[in-house]
Amino acid sequence: MAEKLLEVKHLKKYFDTPRGKLHAVDDVSFSIEKGKTLGVVGESGCGKSTTGRCILRLIEPTSGEVIFNGQDITKLHPRDMKALRKDMQIIFQDPYASLDPRKTISQIISEPIIINKILTNKQDVEDRVHELMDTVGLAQRLVNTYPHELDGGRRQRIGIARALAMNPKFIVCDEPVSALDVSIQAQILNLLQDLQEKMELTFMFITHDLSVVNHFSDDIAVMYLGQLVEKAPAEELFAHPLHPYTKALFSAIPIPDPDDQSERIIIKGEITSPINLPDACHFAPRCQYCEENCHHGNPALVEVRPNHFVACSCVEEINAL
Amino acid sequence: MYKYILKRLVLLIPVIIGVSLLVFSIMDIAEGDPVYQIVSETASEEVIEATREAYGLNDPFLVRYARYMINLCKGSMGTSYITKQDVFKTYMELLPNTVKLSLLAVVIAIIVSIPLGINAAIHQNTWADTGSMFTSLLFVSMPQFWLGLLLMLAFALKLGWFPSGGNEDGLKSLILPAFTVGIGLAALMTRTTRSSMLETIRQDYITTAKAKGVSNKNAIYHHAFKNALIPIVTVGGMQLAQVLGGSVLAETVFSYPGVGRLIVQSIERRDIPMVTGALILTTIIVSVVNLATDIVYAFIDPRIKSQYARK
Numbered sequence: 001m002a003e004k005l006l007e008v009k010h011l012k013k014y015f016d017t018p019r020g021k022l023h024a025v026d027d028v029s030f031s032i033e034k035g036k037t038l039g040v041v042g043e044s045g046c047g048k049s050t051t052g053r054c055i056l057r058l059i060e061p062t063s064g065e066v067i068f069n070g071q072d073i074t075k076l077h078p079r080d081m082k083a084l085r086k087d088m089q090i091i092f093q094d095p096y097a098s099l100d101p102r103k104t105i106s107q108i109i110s111e112p113i114i115i116n117k118i119l120t121n122k123q124d125v126e127d128r129v130h131e132l133m134d135t136v137g138l139a140q141r142l143v144n145t146y147p148h149e150l151d152g153g154r155r156q157r158i159g160i161a162r163a164l165a166m167n168p169k170f171i172v173c174d175e176p177v178s179a180l181d182v183s184i185q186a187q188i189l190n191l192l193q194d195l196q197e198k199m200e201l202t203f204m205f206i207t208h209d210l211s212v213v214n215h216f217s218d219d220i221a222v223m224y225l226g227q228l229v230e231k232a233p234a235e236e237l238f239a240h241p242l243h244p245y246t247k248a249l250f251s252a253i254p255i256p257d258p259d260d261q262s263e264r265i266i267i268k269g270e271i272t273s274p275i276n277l278p279d280a281c282h283f284a285p286r287c288q289y290c291e292e293n294c295h296h297g298n299p300a301l302v303e304v305r306p307n308h309f310v311a312c313s314c315v316e317e318i319n320a321l
Numbered sequence: 322m323y324k325y326i327l328k329r330l331v332l333l334i335p336v337i338i339g340v341s342l343l344v345f346s347i348m349d350i351a352e353g354d355p356v357y358q359i360v361s362e363t364a365s366e367e368v369i370e371a372t373r374e375a376y377g378l379n380d381p382f383l384v385r386y387a388r389y390m391i392n393l394c395k396g397s398m399g400t401s402y403i404t405k406q407d408v409f410k411t412y413m414e415l416l417p418n419t420v421k422l423s424l425l426a427v428v429i430a431i432i433v434s435i436p437l438g439i440n441a442a443i444h445q446n447t448w449a450d451t452g453s454m455f456t457s458l459l460f461v462s463m464p465q466f467w468l469g470l471l472l473m474l475a476f477a478l479k480l481g482w483f484p485s486g487g488n489e490d491g492l493k494s495l496i497l498p499a500f501t502v503g504i505g506l507a508a509l510m511t512r513t514t515r516s517s518m519l520e521t522i523r524q525d526y527i528t529t530a531k532a533k534g535v536s537n538k539n540a541i542y543h544h545a546f547k548n549a550l551i552p553i554v555t556v557g558g559m560q561l562a563q564v565l566g567g568s569v570l571a572e573t574v575f576s577y578p579g580v581g582r583l584i585v586q587s588i589e590r591r592d593i594p595m596v597t598g599a600l601i602l603t604t605i606i607v608s609v610v611n612l613a614t615d616i617v618y619a620f621i622d623p624r625i626k627s628q629y630a631r632k
Contacts, residue, residue, distance in 0.1 A: 101622070115535055162533070163532075
């Protein structure tokens with residue numbers, strides 16, 4: 001088995017709200033092997049992004065461990081954390097909001113290099129910026145432009161160049177293409193894939209676009225209301241989705257075939273409020289297979305097939321395993 | 322950009338025409354005959370009539386207005402009815418006093434409000450935030466003349482640190498009026514800084530900066546504050562323009578010889594040339610300060626700069 005670069009154990013993030021504790025991330029555990037990509041899917045508000053940000057400690061997790069390269073980073077002093085930031089980066093969803101509008105492209109890309117004192121010579125920094133712009137496919141003439149002068153695809157390339165500036169080992173891609181046009185999405189995804197090969201990057205790829213995640217991931221984790229409900233290698237998951245929620249998600253992927261007669265599973269009702277959740281299967285209120293005992297106790301992830309984990313107490317009956 | 326500045330300056334002409342027409346009409350409608358300011362009230366009917374004729378006060382409204390505007394185009398703003406001094410010269414003698422007072426007030430406002438506003442935004446919903454918001458609400462609502470009187474009581478009468486009025490002691494006599502004006506400005510600016518900062522510190526690029534390894538302090542000053550500047554500069558520019566037009570209340574309370582007090586005194590005395598001239602000059606100053614504020618935007622925000630370039 002390959003070396004684990006990142007291991008997350010019982011990660012929790014609760015937010016205090018006037019109405020009670022909001023369970024954004026509720027006991028999530030997973031690991032990512034070096035050079036691999038974990039796709040994290042789920043609907044809006046299920047805690048995907050919060051998980052990604054907790055791993056980088058851009059948001060402080062409430063509890064749990066994040067073991068990166070054999071070191072639990074949740075307990076690191078901010079000073080040591082700063083040194084570690086070089087290895088862990090993030091690409092944001094919205095390339096319009098994630099770039100400081102007052103800085104030029106070269107200032108945005110060079111800032112992490114200068115702050116972390118990776119290069120000190122001015123000429124070296126400049127060369128490195130040009131090199132990074134080449135890597136992500138940005139023309140050199142754009143070096144002194146401002147983000148607002150560029151289109152979404154180019155802006156996202158800046159975001160990627162910035163993330164690559166410190167030669168990270170691990171990058172959280174927080175819906176990096178969902179704000180882009182479809183034609184540009186493919187370019188950015190291919191760029192990320194090329195970079196992964198060239199630089200041996202490890203990705204945590206957060207998205208709600210299932211076709212993107214299939215294209216991109218080695219493993220896929222499905223999140224619902226702050227918890228993992230299913231986790232399996234990508235091919236296995238697409239071939240045999242076992243959790244009722246995953247099944248519903250997959251049946252919603254549009255298939256470009258007018259004669260396709262497969263039935264859509266429509267999830268009923270609204271997502272349950274993540275505040276003050278009961279100790280029960282969180283998906284139960286919307287699940288068509290829901291039984292009496294689904295309302296008692298929250299099911300844990302269980303390995304039902306090799307490397308295929310599902311959190312559902314009725315998984316065997318539903319899938320006739 | 323130069324084209325834009327030129328355009329704005331040309332736009333000043335209709336504004337001046339409008340302001341002068343307005344001042345002329347109001348002074349005409351208002352009660353009180355200016356002739357009694359020129360001659361004594363016991364003067365004989367003939368003297369009064371002769372004076373009226375000499376000053377052209379018997380002519381119809383439009384003739385008087387046209388005559389004033391023609392003189393204005395020739396570069397003359399006329400002489401005061403009361404002091405017989407040249408209007409432009411009188412105004413320019415007092416203007417430096419008002420400029421000194423205004424600048425000091427705005428500097429005080431900036432020094433107080435920006436750290437306070439940023440601090441309130443960073444510690445939103447804590448006692449530091451509530452405390453500074455309460456204080457600024459208090460000072461925004463406090464009438465300026467009352468604040469001036471309180472400061473005068475404390476620092477001039479009781480402690481005797483500063484003079485209670487006039488401008489004979491240089492900087493010392495400037496301190497109390499400047500604080501009176503400045504604290505009121507600071508209160509509004511604190512609130513603007515806070516709300517503007519609250520908006521920017523939630524932006525994704527602040528998270529980006531933290532992911533880059535930028536320290537909290539630098540993320541706030543380099544990324545958040547600089548992006549929060551536009552509304553702060555807008556309010557600051559408006560306030561500067563406003564106090565340059567004369568801080569009437571503070572100048573009156575501290576009998577400080579500035580243009581605000583000049584305008585009020587001239588209105589009371591029906592000194593039409595003085596009022597009209599002073600208001601036209603004030604209009605020009607306010608417009609120029611507003612223009613300067615707009616130009617400063619371009620240096621703060623590259624997005625606005627590229628817009629100007631296209632104009």
